[in-house]
Amino acid sequence: MNGEEKRFKTKTGFCHILTDRIILTRDGVIGNISKVVVGKSITRVLLVYGGISAFLFYSAYDGFQRGETFSTVLFGLFGLYLVYGILNSLNNSAIPSIERNKIKSVKFKKAIFGLTRARFILVFEDENQKMKKRLIMLPGSWDNGLQETEKALKIMREEKLLD
Structure with missing residues (x-):
């Protein structure tokens, strides 16, 4: 150098x-x-993503309870995507x-x-x-x-x- x-x-x-x-x-x-x-x-960022994914899964469950297939699938897929990102980012x-x-x-x-x-x-x-x-x-x-x-x-x- x-x-x-x-x-x-x-x-x-x-x-x-x-x-x-x-x-x-x-x-x-x-x-x-x-x-x-x-x-x-990156712990704070992962916690925020975890909170958002929990909210998305709750929204998917709520949509499922009301019989709304589209919102259930949409929120569930976004929640899974965030969980996948969290798992990939742990290290x-x-x-x-x-x-x-x-x-x-x-x-x-x-x-x-x-x-x-x-x-x-x-x-x-x-x-x-x-x-x-x-x-x-x-x-x-x-x-x-x-x-x-x-x-x-x-x-x-x-x-x-x-x-």
């Missing part, structure tokens, strides 16, 4: 690639909101600093235009020797996303982090 810090823009701030660790910082309005809402743990982490020697793999997922953002998925071992997943969401198409994604890919390849 020749003493220079390599960084690229993320959805909520910047990702700094250092010789010994990766540091994710939050910046701007979106970053400040995510500091308050998420912090270092996710919002930790801002990850030691490079603890990183087991880094994968890149392309964006689906208009639906998803490009992202890196870092699998790492936390301080309790548990495998965790950290998502690094890249900027969207409205925020110069394509150029920022190319820059991020170049840095991750130069640092030999990308699988």
Whole structure:
């Protein structure tokens, strides 16, 4: 790295690639909101999703009691979708600093235009020797996303982090 810090823009701030660790910082309005809402743990977000899914299941049950098939199916499917998302996110982490020697793999997922953002998925071992997943969401198409994604890919390849 020749003493220079390599960084690229993320959805909520910047990702700094250092010789010994990766540091994710939050910046701007979106970053400040995510500091308050998420912090270092995604537990609050998962609890909110759990509350919403409980409400959806209650609404589905209520619709079933009244004989409303459409609302029963609709609310039930949305509730199941949220539960699926919660289960998939249980091993996710919002930790801002990850030691490079603890990183087991880094994968890149392309964006689906208009639906998803490009992202890196870092699998790492936390301080309790548990495998965790950290998502690094890249900027969207409205925020110069394509150029920022190319820059991020170049840095991750130069640092030999990308699988």
